[in-house]
Amino acid sequence: MRNQTAVSPGALDGVRVLDLTAYVAGPYATRLMADMGAEIIKVEPPSGDYMRSGVPRRGGKGTYFAQVNAGKKSVAIDLTKPEGIDLFFRLLDISDVVIENYRPGVMQRYGLDYATLRNRKPDIIYCSVSGYGQEGPASGLSAYAPIIHAASGWELSKKSYEPALEKPMRNNDATADFMGATHAMGAICAALFRRERTGEGERLDIAMMDVMHSVLAFEYQEAQFPPKRGRPSFIPVATKDGFILVVPLSLKNYDDLLAAIGHPEWKEKYPLNTQGHFKAWEGLMAGLEEWAADYTAIEAEAIISAGGCPVTRFLTMEESMNQPQVAYRGAQVEMRDDVGPFKVPNTPMRTTNSESRLRPEIAEIGQHNEEILRDMLKLADTEIDALYAQKVLHKKP
Template structure:
């Protein structure tokens, strides 16, 4: 199947974004905007976004960085220099959105906060992403995703769901807070852009990653206020001969289909399992019976039997395996891009539009590589002026 997207306009064609974000949450948000056609200008310090140094790397280029920043342009400025701040302020009148994830207070000290910039462009949508919000006792705290997983209760809730003698919160290398927060920031920016288009008035989005994490813990927030009489039953991995699968009979119909699909229709009338409340009381016994059924078979055979019966089920796949699964291939869920060190795949947005494009763009910016052209086209700076900015180390160009 071809990986070349059909030529369609982007919903955000013509929208220009100044992107003062680094690491993951902010870049995730602005990558989605670039996927929809926005011109995203990533304003980086002279040394660049730290993620540029993170593995996996090939020939000095990070594919981790590339996935988060595909389709953007890079402008490397030393914001400690007043002339760099003046350039940014001049650019703001030609932009629609600013996104930043500095620690609260940094942009204000630079004179680049919402109040300062909205005075130059009243339609500006300005999004600030932080760990705990822009104000309050915790606003100044450093807040990387693992810290937020700990602070929000997420890690302790996950620990409480484990079985056996697990005494310490589990390690987690998947940065849920960043991806969740970046996704919510993306949605909030689109809402503010819609309002700006209707009213001519921009807005300031204050996105707290802590708030995002608590918003995700739907059952857990309610159970914290109204403790359940007993632990709710959880689906657990069923062990087959060569691996594991997850079987999730979420409804009465699912359970009855499960009983028939495993060749045990007698479970339907078994007083331990006949209705949902009884199954909850005998959950461990039901899970053990599933292990007994699956044990002699391969995980693929078990999955096929459950799918044939109409029971929600999947084998456990690695990410490498999942990337090759038919639904992802059929939806063209991945885009092939090339950062100069060869082609590789990055995920497209999870959503599709019938009339417009939503996919990763095949370009990865070299640090500061777009600076001279941007300053010339947006601000009309001459080659001599650009050369002077480079000479003064205000503007940096690499690659």
């Protein structure tokens, strides 16, 4: 494993974030900020983030929750009570960023909308992450990532790559959430940079629908200018015991591929730089699969890779996690809770002159109530005890 030696704190050291998010898009955005040194205060309802018990779980605890909420502090405040709102305002006074991913309108009902918070703290950076955005005819609709996958055109685009499919594929991933999270994190960092120059806060509105349209660049343009035959797809190639994916994207890649598999004559048989590109591509894929049938996936990958053409085996997640490259980069971290150890990905953002890493601590519900209220807000123990008695503050028994 390669060691990373940081010469200074994380790039976001000294930034304090009030995190009012749950599920994926918001929590992952703030997890990335925690990786870069920001102090994240997760403001949870009395029952805690509902993903704490989400699958997969061991002993009633979700390891997914831990992965996207690592390195954060937790306070559990009942925001339906006036005293809870007052506590939030006092935290706001000493914070830099507020992020939330409620359905549009919910924060306003709590009295925690941007206009209200800006009146109290004009330089606050306030980020909302939602399915369709804060305004417009669809803004009030409930939306999780699979809904946005279907509504953004992504799912039918994927179906178009597989003509034999009679209906869209099953949808069980959170791509729109994670893409929304990374865009939110980038927007927040840009707003912090701007505030350093202007002293002004910012209102950030991240819609997962916008994000998906932004990243589906080819599909977005092809919807306006349909190609006559479509783009050739990179097709899984069957081997003796699995599949490989070969991507001869450039003509040099193509030459390297044909030389590696011993068929340089295919360049004339399947010319990829002509008007018949699409038909030639289909022929190439069929020929490649016939060639690969004599090899295992590992053998076929090694032969093509040695020739310089991009190629990989299709790996299970377990196989991918155990690749030597993952270990070399320190791309995996062991976390531990009271049930036992488990592995999570380290931060994907590597830096040279500042620290960036996953902080493996997992906060229990309300674990940092006293620390934050006593040390940051300077509340006396008697005041904190009263808030517990009034059921404004909560923590895991």
